[in-house]
Amino acid sequence: MSLSLSLLLLSLSLSTTFASLSLPSASPPPPPPPPLPGRFIKSNPPLSLRRGSPQQYIELTKPLPTDGTTPSCSVTLLRHTFANTAGSPPVASTYSPPTTCPPPWHSVVLEMRASSDGDQYDRVAGVWLDGAEIFRTITAEPDANGGFWTVRKNVTRYDSLLRRSNLTVTVMLENVVDDELTGAYNVDLALLYYQNYISVPSSRDSDHHKLGPKLGLLKEYRSVDFDNRERKLGFIDGELGVESEKLTDSASMYYSTTPADLIIPISNVPKEEGSWFRIEKGSDIGLREIQIPLNTSKAVLEVYVSFHGDDEFWYSNPPDAYIKKNNLTTVRGNGAYREVFVSVDGIFAGSVIPLPVVYTGGVNPLLWEPVVGIGSFNLPTYDFDLTPFLGMLLDGKSHAIGLGVVDSIPFWLVDANLHLWLDQGSSAVQAGVVNTQAPAVEIRRDAKFQHLDGSFKIGALRSSQFSGWVKTSEGNFTTQVFVDFKVKNTVSFKRKGTSKLVQQKVQAQTERRVVSEMGLMLSQKIIKRKYPLKMIAQARPSRLGGGIYLVETNVSHSLTETSDCGAADGASATSSLRNKQFSWGWMMVKDQFVLSGFANMNQTLSSKDEFGCFSRIVRATKGRIIGDLKNFTCP
Template identity: 45%
Template sequence: MPDDAKAEVKDSSRRSKERLRRAAGVGVDYSDRGDTRRRWRVLISTAEIDLAEKLAYVLDQPLPTSLDVDATVDQLLALQKHKDDSILASCIILAAMTPELQKQHEHLDTYDIVYHLHELFDKQARSEKFEMNNLELTIPKMINMLNTVESSVKGEQKTVILVDSSKKSSKRKQKISSTHFLTLAYPYRYDAHRYHRAPRASPPQRYLGPTGADFLLPRRSPSCSLTLLRHDFADTYGRPPASAPYAPPPGCPPPWDRVVLDLSVACAGEQYDRIAAVWLDGAEILRTSTAEPSEAGVFWRVRKDVTRYDALLRRQEGGVVSMMLENIVNDEFTGVYHVNVSLDFYIEDGEEPRFRPRSMLPTSDEESITQEQTIFGASKPLLPPKIGFSSFKSGSIENNAKVAPFPPKPSDLIIPISSADSQNGFWFRIKNEADVHFKSVQIPGNTYWAVLEIYVSYHSNDEFWYSNPPNSYILKNNLTTGRGNGSFREVFATIDGSFVSSIVPFPVIFTGGINPLFWEPVVALGAFNLPSYNIVLTPFLGLLLDGKSHDIGVGVTDGISFWLIDANLHIWLDPLSTYVTAQLVQYQAPRTSISRKSKLNLLNGKFKIKAQRESRFLGWVSSSFGNLTTDVDQKLKFKSLVNFTDDGAKKGVYMQAKLKTTVRIGEGPNTLLTQVTYKSKYPLMFVSSTLSGVNNTYTMKTYLSHILSEKTTVLIDKVETFSSIRDHQDADGWMLVQDHSVLAGSAGTQQTYHYEDDHSSYLRKVIARDGLVLSDTTTASSSSSSS
């Protein structure tokens, strides 16, 4: 910082009025960039002398880029402080501008505002200097505002905004009230319906869920297509799911090479985001959420590989397809979701190997936009089907009996672990940790492999579970919110009440969450296709194959109301045996180790959680494939930081979950036939700062970084293959909010998706700002050719 600027910042409050006159552009020449920055230092210093010196660095230092996945807590806090200081400085600068200039600069941080102003006025050589002379404020008015600011400084008010109070839409200085604090402390679902950039006459806008590589889906035309359900979800709250009969398509009977579910949705009007699911005979095949529409309308498409549900799809007796989407339509919320669900069936024609991604990768932007597919769960250890996605040919396993427990085909039977009360959807509604739901099942005697697939979503007080403070913080400050119980959650599965596995769910953010302007038109990771999680139950077949019924249960550690969870039990049957024998040899399942540290000072607080669990299950199954032992080893690690500062006006959240699952199949203690290792890591970080305004409004500025990283390695016959994905979103922006409705704002989102395996590499990068896609680029490569 130049010495003369430092001197100005450190001047006494006695000279504040003169500095404000200079800020108005009286008799000062700002012909170079250094003077431009000095001028804004002066303006900042009028808010509070001591604060000015702390903020001055944001004028010279651009905001750091996103941090690495393994960033330290100190680095995260430093980034949070820089962003918070930039928020305050930019608010003060924007407040001194005309509305026209505010619109041009409201989406920029402080450093970029100063840079842009220098470029703008250097180019246009304007004598009025930032149009300050055109403000509706007079110099006496501005001096009067300064007097108000100085008195508030003496009263130790920490948050100050300078705005012309004579304007209709103005904000005034005000301490953070408890109501506004709660909005920051517990991120609500927001409704952006009152603020949309596109006029009503504009055409409907396409929304994107660019998580997933399109080449994992067939690119050729389907052999046949079948419409499952068409329905307009209007005022459907409290009503049963929409249902329709299902039967396999007569034009192309099984076996099918691939089956792809195609969901198309359109909506116009005012509406919140909604959760939805599709079931076939009570077995969930898709969990999704909706975009928040505009008056002009929005539409989107989700394509998902549902080949793993072949056991349900090929049943000649057919079944019932159901979809739940609880929506409310009234005078205020007018949006009706128009939904079409169909299936595309692909018969193997030799063009692409069964259960293997094509080597010919899409490169056109249109293809990458219209064929949206998330591979959440595709690289998780479903374990038989996942092997089919690796690089060896589909017939290689079928010709080797010793590794038959990893067949490259879907399961032979699927048993829904879901609610019998379909009137409220087939999912279980879990209200707290003790609310464990289960279903009694009896599996066939010739079962040789079993996988439990779990669908999860979180709502109401636990929608943002990863940012919840402990209950002590709520009680200490006499807060009325129910969003507590800390920031750790663990979804677990049980057999007859005994623990068998657990996961920390990936934190999907719905389109009304944190800042809805982030998700226009690129939605958050997994929002259109929520992940499912796969648990290998083969070691427990010794318990299940006794001819009796057993309870398969699901629950949430530390959970509060409410969670929607159900599961599918995938069963593989021995075609040459009526009965197989099995035994559980080792059961090692210690409780999750949880460490909690808290520092509490009224509305300020820092809360850290570390959790870990290691479990191991080993059992053998004797079938026509031989006597094979399955060893499942799982390690889970979790850490979290929730930090409140400035009497709750600023909040920083950081969490990271790691999961490593290794499945080994051997013949005897010393012969390893197959090994699959799955690793996942998903850090989430966001920082928010809130400034209150008039008429129960407040301005919130937020930065968010979200990453999904997965890698699967497969070892068969001493040959190792791998696949990996890394999906990364960064978003930043601000919004003016009143009663959960977004009145104004600006936001930008950047997403980078990278998929890689032994033969292919795929990279997609999407940049969006203020509701528009600025760029969408795709690059792909392959080491082999395909027809």
């Protein structure tokens, strides 16, 4: 071999060796961090999350007066396994009232028992009776360990529906089952009926019957079966109930909290997507044409609402300018202000800022084991008094009731029930609208950001007034409704957008007055609500690599509600609810799947009403309750 050939072969060998030892070409950039806050799923839990037994989930709520007592009878509404039900029509059954304990009932409770084995997202579910929604819930988010839970809701307000026979019950729960999402939901629905109360003799039993429970001051009935519970709750028959006898019969219907005589669904035409209206954008309006009886003396619209998709965390959405400027692929924008409103023939009739319920798969699903977020299992409804609008509705013609969401993006699910009280002493009443003063919402926005970091502030204020008179067989009464709310919201990004802080404060007050023809204020009810929210979520790449992120989460939210009722004679009644929850933890995630993690939760609930006082303090860690203190004593 010649020298030149040897040098050439050596050169080729060295170049090949050095090429094999040289640095590789630039690797592709790591995947972006998960959206914050996000929706996650616990997939095939590793040792750090395995329990070896199904998880029982609970929501902390004040007890129902019927809890711990035996129902007089029950009716099964539905037993069904919701597996691969996405895109399928609702499951249907037929309802008739029980023959073993016919009406009247003192209370009726809807009970849902649910369970699942396998990985699954949280899902929204609704129950309709003859087209009227009576229950909306978010399922727990189970995993391979399995999970089960029970929810009870007082549905006595739907008494006029519950008395009817051969009604269609429909249940919507869209679920997906595939190779990754293996969990099917087993659901049992039943109605529990309570007849145990017996009438208390009274020298003025007729007046007592009309006014006692309607003011919430004195129980109309007592039950031998309930005596022990009444003592335990500290319930005392109040002297105020006796004083309520001073009120005139003509005012009784306006104090009434008894169930309505008629319920008209304000829902979509039943179809595969269910009976709720699907709101995709701010200009969408769910409309239902209705015609009400001419002897309607009072009207209250009960609204169901839930938020999903790109608006599940609407209170944390940045403005579109931030998304566009940073070339982000997310469409979770349009700012952090949402307002649910109702209309009558296109005229604004009231609005509400919805409670920011965090669903069981939201932010960090480990935070909601075993205690779920406030309102998750029994989503709140919102009442709008439409009595001032009876002057428009009582003409024998059809009228449009509308539902919408300001600034919404896909998607919201809304529908409603119109509860009507009828004047039994007249076939028709006269009514007139006095005032519909509803100035546009005052809203200010302030956005400051540079690249991915910045802050976005929103302040909003709205004050509305509605009044109208109704002349019935019992007299001429004017109903005045005052609705006010104030919102402050701040969304802040730090660390190149990987750390997010959300702070929101909502204060709302609704006042309802009933005034006689002579100008005497017969009744006044004021409801005040506060529901602040603080959420922190930050993500950073894990040392494990492979697109795994460490996400730290902190959620603090609460609901405070007080109700004060008063009458012209000085009679009054109050109630209060305070529910505060603080959760924090971390999780290792890849894409939307939780690989491991840790969470702590503290929650305090206290309530006081005509049934007495209740408080409960719960602490949980690693998916287990480590402290649970209940108290039925009034402070």
